[in-house]
Amino acid sequence: MTNESNNRTETPSPSPSDTVWHTLSYPDVSQRLGVDPYTGLNAGEARRRLQQHGQNTIPEHRQRSLARIFVDQFTDFMILVLIGAAIVSGILGERLDALAIVIIVVLNGIIGFVQEYRADRAMQAIKKLATPTTRVLREQQVASLSTLDVVPGDIVLLEAGDLIPADLRLIEAVQLKVDESALTGESVPVDKQTDPLDDPKLSLGDRRNVAYKGTLLTYGRGTGIVIGTGLKTELGQIASLLHKDEDIKTPLQQRLAVFGRRLALAVLAICIVLFAVGVWRGEPPVLMFLTAVSLAVAAIPEALPAVVTISLALGARKMARKQALIRRLPAVETLGSVTYICSDKTGTLTQNSMRVEQMSVAGNILRPSAGRQPDSEADLHNPIHLFFLGLALNNDAKAQPEGQTLGDPTEVALYLAAVEAGYDKSTLESTNPRIEEIPFDSDRQCMTTMHRMPKGTISFTKGSPEKLFPLCQSMLTQTGPQSLHLDHLLEQAEQMANEGLRVLAVAYRQWDQAPTEMTSSTVERELIFLGLVGMMDPPREEAAKAVALCQSAGITPVMITGDHPGTAQAIASRVGIINKDTTVLTGQELEHSSPEELAQLVEHIRVYARITPTQKIAIVKTLQTRGEFVAMTGDGVNDAPALNQANIGIAMGQTGTDVAREASDMILLDDNFATIVTAVRDGRRIYDNIRKFVKYTMTSNSGEIWTIFLAPLFGLPIPLLPIQILWINLVTDGLPGLALAMEPEERNIMQRPPRPPNESIFAGGLWQHILWVGLLMGGVSLATEMWAYEADQGEWQTMVFTVLTLSQMGHVLAIRAEQESFIQRGPLTNLWVLGAVVLTFALQIATIYVPILNPIFHTIPLTLDQLGLCLLLSTIVFFAVETEKWVRCRP
Template identity: 65%
Template sequence: ESSLGDVIGDPTEVALFEAARRAGVDKHGLELEMPRIEEIPFDADRARMTTIHRGPDGVVAFTKGAPEQLLPLCQNLVSGEGVEPLDVDAFSRIADRMAGDGLRVLAIAMRRWPQAPESLTAETVETDLSLLGFVGLMDPPREEAKEAVQLCQTAGITPVMITGDHPATALAIAERLGIAREGEQVLTGPQLDKLDLAEFEEHVERVHVYARMAPEQKIKLVRALQDKGEYVAMTGDGVNDAPALRRANIGIAMGITGTDVAKEAGHMILLDDNFATIVKAVREGRRIFDNIRKFIKYTMTSNSGEIWAISMAPLLGLPIPLLPIHILWINLLTDGLPGLALVTEKEERGIMQRPPRHPKESIFAGGMWQHIVWVGLLMGGATLATQAWAIETGHGHWQTMAFTVLTLSQLGHVMAIRSERDSVFAQGLFSNLPLILVVLLTIGLQLCTIYLPWFNQVFRTEPLTLVELAICFAMSSVVFVGVELEKWARRKGWLDRKSSDG
């Protein structure tokens, strides 16, 4: 208990302390009256712990632990009426019923001696006990946990519960959260010990709830899932969780309750110990990955358009359409600022309704490299078509027009690739305000290169007539329309789109 009166420690111990305090028990007074002389700590194999105290009438030991482990060690029952015979089967049914209600059940027992035994070990102390009763602890899931589980499932992520609790408790909570269906199989630690790895792998993808699991058994679960081709994220907080956290593809250590060993072994630390935060991280990670793909798609396609325009012109009998300073301007302005503004793009519709991508899948998968090639060819084609038309019709500003078409076509492209599937009009034209501002700024700067004398001298450009400028805007819009048609075809299902951007 802290100096401020707050109770700090293991949640189970805190709950027992609060229950005793509300019943009028004074912990500090009991510590003076019955000082602790020894403790047999908890371990997963025994599933119990014992404290030994010296009191006015001799020595007394109090043991708490899992009912199925403690009841066989009890010889009788201490009730309000004294010592009575113990019906182990009846009390086992009571413990199972409490666990089925979603309660974490602890059995409490005691033993007295006139004097302390010479050997205070689990073998000598935790036998011939007298049962005092059961304690049921409600550990309700956080309100956002059920929604987080549902989001996981729609996103192609399978949540698996691993707990040291009673199987009935684990299943009740798993059903409440939607992790398991009613009556679904629960695999316990003792059952898992009887299976070799090959046998376990036959069941591992069908079992979603594991109970009475020892921390060291988690590594067997991780290995079995990985052998089945699954990508495993494991949470843990204890020292014994460290091997499983290290073995998992993503080891997530608890930031509040986690030990230093677990934090060191994990790949990341969950600061608030909240499962819903993991799901939020998945959502944000998908958005970031989507925007990285969009940035690469935009930059590579812009460069592809420049390459097509410069390399194809001599083959078509046309002069080189761009000067080196034009290329530098395009790379600095239209490749840089709009690409950076794509980072602020919001998540796409249905981002958590698609399966995860394969971890070894290339970032260029899902039709990206084809898009880079054909849209780049369309950009270059629009630029060369404008140049050829201007030369053929005797317009002396053909180089300025080609420069402008290539610049504006890249701006149309960045507007169109804001989503992999949805039209920019369905998204909302102004839903990414930074991008809109950058596009308008870039158009303004491009017009400066056309109409301001100082820029004309630097960029070797010439002022265009309104008709020529309108033609430039019209030709550059071909790219925007082409990409919108590509997305329309994808929505119709005419283009095979692998789920590569999860």
């Protein structure tokens, strides 16, 4: 079918329920869906189908409406009790107080609504950022687009490691295996085919020519036509199963939730005692009840869950802008605990811009231009010709119309070397078409393709020298096949690797007839060795600095690669992971090590070479048994178990497979090691800021409790009225607390050791700070009350109200840094905090000097001397905390 007919298709695409797709041949499938499988849909038709069928997504459980979020702010038991008490107070005649309390509660609810809405919106933004991409054929060009935008009729290109984006009728399947356990429960990957199946009632697991959304392509490659998207997929029919992971709380959120419940019980006990003591001393019961309930509402940090979520989610969004995409929110808070980063070499520590530097064929060192076009059948016995023919044909890289080359960087480097030598892949494939292939996998470390020749069949195999040499029976020279000098070849490969080159070996075999069974055991044997190719992938410029930063932060960087030990050692020494004389452990050596020996080795080994995915898991587990918190990078299908095992699994965004990305906690969008270090830095900053918010909020609440609870014990009247308690909670807990989430990192953030993952957020003296600074706040407030009350100054309650409010502002300015002074930190480095403090001060002054607010807040305008005294007393907390930091941090 032509693209023109594709454009004029207006018939709605059939849904999976309309057609039994697996019984149709793929030409019938493409005809029914109105698409030419060689060109794909055009932009206009794709846009129309997206409007018709909707996005390719399975809707989550229904989100709360804005109205519901707002109403939920007033369903807390203590809030309801406070509103009820205010209404009773109004009925008894205190109408102004009752109205003021209700207004303050509503304003508090609005702030809570904004916080929770921001948290929900930030979480939704994170989920959108994590949407995977899919390669589709559109207008004869391969395009990478969001899986959400895939539509029925799209031609999807698949390779090992892909997550199937929609239900597909396969039209090409090369050694293709799909793990359908998520859909059928069958743990063994299913071999796929393209031929139609006769039985229309086949079960899902028996439909071998269909690949289903949500399943994983574990081996091979293929192409499929989209026959169903979103809810019209088989997975969409059981969409309810997808909601099991919703609303997962991070470990910090869970611990703070438990703490919040315990704190609530403690505060309620204090408030009951306060109510009883006040009534016993003759205070009006209604006033004491309102005071006790107001204190309970103010002292329980109801904003804490929302602030934690906002901090984590906004931190994750900021990381995404720095090329680190967080898939699971707990990773944000645990990044600061990382002690080991186990990183791959290619593309992560290196530039992943391969170029061929050296080739060795039949004992000759070649450059790419040394090749020549074939001009006779005698060339089939020429090692140089066969070598470049193998580089061109045993290759999945593809030239794009705009001049770019699409494919794995190694494949692209080999493709370009062949082109420079005069071997154009597309031209050669017209006379030597690929008829079979055995794709690369990390266990075999080889790839084989089989091609039909004018006379007979030829197969080309490329792979790591150590894996390929044992498969060869001879080597081709200018005079014909000769016996294989294995020691000499290994020495040559070693020499190239020691120069920092990535080395591959190339071999071939001629066949009279292609084997009936295309497996590695039948095809990859009795090969004839052709030559070695060495590629350079230079280290990233920023890698050495990132490695040094890791080491200064108490994090041990480790290289784990499948590459040659010499190459690994050369790159690792250049980026500073090891010295040139440091030992490199190979997979073969690791294989013969006992668990006890490995436990000793991991303590000092920093580079592992020729490592298999299974051995990666062993290394991670061993480090974890030693108490290390491990981040591990990976990109292949077989890396998924190691990514799952690691405390933080990190997948590659550019070269990684969907399987690896699904198993990861974080995705490096630029595949850059330095991005991991940046993410660790941000993780530490985010946790620090959450800790500062907890410190600020809990200390402020502690100060309010001490002030109100101790006053009756000293024979003083209740220092604050309910409306004043609620006002302090409104203006001090809201903006200043949230502004702390915007605090920039501290200067020494990457010069301190990692935080133990199970360490309480109250560790490191936080509890002591909350108690003694809260007691200091209460003491200053009570001292103000004693002096003003004894001096018979009618403004005594206004002064206590002002001192307690402004003391909290001094506290928030002082705790912006754990070690630096306020001046060292820089007053203008967080304008959000400065603005929140100025606004809070202005609002507090308004309650004192705006006449209409005086009866509402029961305040009396202060004289300048009284206001000056309040300001002076309020600075005591600021200078006390600054002094504490100086004493704690001095040498």
